[in-house]
Amino acid sequence: MKLTAHQLKFIDNYLKYSGIEFMDIRYEMADHIASALEERDGDFYDEFKDYMRIHKAELLQSNRKFLRLATEKAYNRLFANAVKPWAIALVISLFLLLFLFKQYIPLENLSEDIQLAATVLFIAVIGSVFHKRLFRGNRFSVTAKLTSSFALLLYVCLVVIRVDKLLAGTILLPVYYTLMIFMMIVLMITNYQQERLYKLKYN
């Protein structure tokens, strides 16, 4: 049997509500299921139910392994960007800039402003994730892993631990701010590059 657009949508929705949330794995699984069903005759819903009864566990297992690989891929891309010549030049420039800045205005005085900016950024990142989830936008694995890493880094360092307070008055404070700003920039650039790759591939 040849599947209709409605039946294909049904398969996609079924997988989405079964926890296969990322588009880059879901469409491949949907194609696999559709190809298998097209070789069968009979009622679509009966055949689909029968297929999922046998194969659902395998598909979910495949999804779990895919997510682990996506996390690995996200960190590998992040690391590859972080050691590029432009990134090394950026980290050195940032440190020198902050070190010079510290001579005129103590970084400790900006602590609350940085805290506020980080909180706003954190809310914006979390908001964008929830927006996509609520409105069922297509989410892709590697960018999702990068966004969650970005949010976690912000939340732990700037909101939970308050590293700035621990390092106040020491030479390590500009080093800390340098690394935080650097990590955020590299995360954003990697995320942007990955988004473009996904758009090229799937749009």
Next chain:
Amino acid sequence: MKNSQLYKGSLTTIIMKLLEENGRMYGYEITQKVKGITAGALNITEGALYPALHKLEADGHLAVEVEKVDNRLRKYYKLTETGEKETVNRLAELEGFIKNMQALVGSSNLKLGY
């Protein structure tokens, strides 16, 4: 896939060999091809096939092309340049393994018993 470590260890080599012969293939096509060649004796499951394909892709041995076919997206896999070299190495390794196993199993000094 048959629940045997022998088959599991050879899965990526099987995939790479098929891609070497067929140019580019999609997931379901690979499972059907293997089923056809082995007359149904070897059945690759989704839980074994896709993680193997994704790992080969992440390692740079496979490249991916996405196309719209019959109202849905389909992901085709093909060997990269490094993938082609790796296929030659893995096939040579597998041939050596099979040769050694045949020599061992066929040897009159080796008695296999359970």
